[in-house]
Amino acid sequence: MWHNLRQELRPVLIITRREISDQFRDWRIMAPIIVLTVFFPALMNFTAERAVNFVAKYGADIVGDRLIPFLLMVVGFFPISISLVIALESFVGEKERRSIEPLLSTPLKDWQLYLGKLLASMAPPLLASYLGTLVYLVGVYFQVGWRPPGILLAQILTLVVVQATVMVSGAVVVSTQTTSVRAANLLASFIIIPMALLIQAESIVMFWATYSALWWIIFGQLLLAAVLVRMGIAYFNREELLGRELDVIDLSGSARVFWRYFRGQAHSLLAWYRYELPQALRRVRLPLFLMTLVLGATLLIGAGQASRFPIPTEKLQRENLQSGTIQGLEVIPLYSASGVVTVWGHNLRTMLLATLGAIFSFGILGILILMLPFMLIGYFLAVMTSAGYSPLLFFAAFVLPHGIFEIPAIVLVGAALLHLGATLMTPSQGRTLGEAWLDALATWAKILLGLVVPLLLAAALVEVLFTPQAIQWFFSI
Amino acid sequence: MIETFDLSKTFGDFVAVDGVHLQVRAGKVLALLGPNGAGKTTTIRMLTAILRPTRGWAKIAGEDIRTAPDLVRAKVGVLTEQHGLYGRMRTTEYLDFYGELYNLDAATRQRRIAALLERFGLSEVADRRISEFSKGMRQKLALARTLLHRPPVLLLDEPTSAMDPQSARLVRDAIHQLRSEERSIIICTHNLSEAEELADQIAIIRRGRIIAQGNPKTLKQQLLGIPEYEIQLGKGLNGHLPNLPNDVEVTGYGEIWLRYRTAHPERDNPAVLWYFLSNDMPVISLKETGGDLEQVYLRAITTVEEAAHVA
Known part of the structure; x- marks a missing residue:
């Protein structure tokens, strides 16, 4: 059974490896990832230190206490927002450049291609997110001596994975219905706008410090991710990808x-x-x-x-x-x-x-x-x-x-x-x-x-x- | 072996392919001809088990495209109309990636990649990025990818498009060799002289339906009638019509040339040659006039259009 599983997953990893190495050659993807991994957390460290000192002068220490975990969430989220761009490029970009057809002509199963691309779209941004979080945590520890509670850190790290999955799986669904990156970017607002609203809700939770609510947000997004992955597997298939040639509205x-x-x-x-x-x-x-x-x-x-x-x-x-x-x-x-x-x-x-x-x-x-x-x-x-x-x-x-x-x-x-x-x-x-x-x-x-x-x-x-x-x-x- | 029966595909109300019957035995080449949008690419996609037929079936090297699509894809090499190469990858890296997807071990991949690069004259650019390639080089690389897993069935969409004459010759020679290796090959092309050179069978598709099918000679006879030949002589006829075999119908003549029709050129052409040579009239050339594949193709298309117009 283990051998069969390995055999089945092998093509998935081949696809993932190729996609990731391709991403590492694209400066349009690498530049923002580096910025959001290194410079952005450092900026947040600076912001946190200044803000904490500023509010302390007026006896509003609680604002500083709530700001640091909030910035942790922001530092974790920003790099994974790139996963949406990568996913749209990976799925619909390949379709637009017609490089997907030779790939579909191989013995790859639809789900293997889907999973390979899904992992490739998520892995580098997730890595960047975790590295950024590490940079932020180290900085904030040395600047103001703050260490996150274990549960909160686990929540943020889980939240990041779940949000990335929602965005990427949503992007796949979008990409199956379009034939150009331009059209996919337009449709991506169906993902970006709800996600922006969700981040605002999470921000309220972070300032309110009702961290247990984060588990409900994680649970809700897990359900949504499951629905979107199910949809993605249902519609990311050869017939849908090559049977559809037009984006024109035909009322x-x-x-x-x-x-x-x-x-x-x-x-x-x-x-x-x-x-x-x-x-x-x-x-x-x-x-x-x-x-x-x-x-x-x-x-x-x-x-x-x-x-x-x-x-x-x-x-x-x-x-x-x-x-x-x-x-x-x-x-x-x-x-x-x-x-x-x-x-x-x-x-x-x-x-x-x-x-x-x-x-x-x-x-x-x-x-x-x-x-x-x-x-x-x-x-x-x-x-x-x-x-x-x-x-x-x-x-x-x-x-x-x-x-x-x-x-x-x-x-x-x-x-x-x-x-x-x-x-x-x-x-x-x-x-x-x-x-x-x-x-x-x-x-x-x-x-x-x-x-x-x-x-x-x-x-x-x-x-x-x-x-x-x-x-x-x-x-x- | 490629075999299809009533192969059909519809997209909503649009009928892309309608009841296609094809049979290509091992070691044979079929040229699928037709105007743009006739259904060639959809047919190829169904034969590659990328699209499911709405009706009918097809077997590729014994595997049914409906029930064993993965096995079909393992046995087919497809050269798609768009090359679909990854510009940021290097030549060897690209072929190695596809070799892995076809489950070839590292040693086999290395050996075959080297051989294919050598065969298509790409050895010198083995480490170059694909984005730097010319159109012709990309086409050759795509063809190398198609052959990497040594499939018994090849589906080649415009195999020599965008190639210089030398490269096109190289590819045509490769196709001849692949045929001699007992592979079944379907070529979609707009280059009719290429189709005539390579194909054992021709199928003309229009609006999803096969409107003419057969070997080039049969098709010519069916659509253009009895072939006409022209003989050029080294000496004048002096106004006298020669006494040619009974089945040969003279259609025109001049001082040093003569045109005739025969339904049995394999029997009558040597007889005509023998007549002139034995009468001390040197023959400069003997060739068929106007009966090329282009005329066959145009006749097939216009015949169907006229029939549709009348209906």
Whole structure:
């Protein structure tokens, strides 16, 4: 087994070695790495010393104490930012220069080439980052006598690796969808902007000195890196790399593909409902199951929050509720058609917002938005129970009437969004990423238009015309 | 041996290759001709197991491109249209890198690299950076890379493009030798005289479909009709048409020349020569007129275009 593994990894290392030696010959890569390894940490040492002395004069030692670990993080991060440039150059640059085709003609497996380039893109910047960190730590020790706590150092060093992996794996995904370094650089803002925001969040953590939060950041980025590596392996393949020749936006072509998937074989609305919609539902069977589990777990999480954020029992009595504990309901004209439209429109907007969030987050943000009402239901179920009400009756009065329609609608949209997000991470034989994604979007549209929109209309009708009566009945018992 | 059946590839709605049937036995050369965008490169990429066929299959040296792509790539040497060299690497270093990828041991790599550099006249630049090379030198280096692992199947896209006549001759000789080593070779080229010289078979591809295929002689007969020959004489005919064999149709003549058609040149040309020589009329030259591959190619393309226009 060990022998097989070595045999499998051998080509990976051959690729890595060649790429790294090529990087060492390129002054455009080496110059910034040297600057960020030697000069930048020395500058940070100088900055740290001056800042510590300056704030000490005003008795603000805490600022100095927080600044030194913050600069440690900055010194670690800057060199690995080069890994993004190297990765874009390595993957899409090779594609642009057409030197990738002879490489793809060798017996190399796709994953070997991917891993070889991934390692090569990360290794020199990581080495530079660690060397820079060392330079900074030695300097700061001799200047102000500061030594990092072991855990903090481990966190920073881990953070650096994880951030480099996220950037490089993101760059690979970007590079599979472009044919030129220029286009890849433009698309790279999808990596740079979130990363810049993340660094700002990390900076707050460092100044706040809640270092345990760094583990959560590391964990989150590890998950993201896993998703991006999965995507990279799925799409860094010969077919995707050489089957795609153009970067031109083809909106009408995309619309045609979408319509083809949306309409399917159906030639009438009835046929569409009879054949295409059930087919779409079959495709999201697993996401439906997962979404049901997630929303069930959300109910429990919501219920768990009741003890942390309790509502005094007396506020939940009928007379208090009428005196204005529940506010904001006046915007919904109950027992009227305009109320139905308001509720229906609100729910549809939420679904569209969830979809928008899902598109930019592999489905995650969309699912989080859909989880919110379930969190509230779980919370109020627990709160009302602790106030002495029957949870079943509460559920039957407040949720069930319109929930019969609304809950399946939420589960269906959530499943379609999970499917949409998962499509990006799944290899699609014989189709491009764009085609597979448009297919998943068509599945989402089928479910939304065919089921969710009518279900939400029914839910709005019940919620405006019947649920208020059920609530009144609940409090009159 | 290269064998394809109904080999097809589509990208979305675009049909790049449509139902290609090819067979190239060991020791044979097939020239794949066609205009730009006809589907040659996509065909080559499928034969290299880089692209998966949408329909049909292909076997390379006994390995199926769909089920054993890694084995196929180990048995194929591909010269791509773009050389794809790494400019910052040195000649030997570059070939050594590819030798490692083909799992050759260090001694074999060293030996073969030296031999290939010698064969293509690159020994003197063994330590030079590739970025300093001329186009022709790059082409030769790319060809050396193609041959490094001694593949039984070679797919050569424009093997002599950008080469000076001497280098092109060197490469053509190399291809002749590779054929004699029982390798199956496909050449994609726009140089029709080169194709005529090297190929045992010709396949003309247009819009993804093979529109004509066969050996050069058969194709000429199919597309241009019975070949025409011209004989130049050292003495005038004095207005008398000679008494030539029955199957020979005279198409024109002058004082010291004569043109004729024959469906059996291997039988009739010696008879014509014998007639003139035995009648004390010295023969200066005998050659086929106008029946070159370029005419075959153009006829094939225009015939299909006319048919499409009519349809």
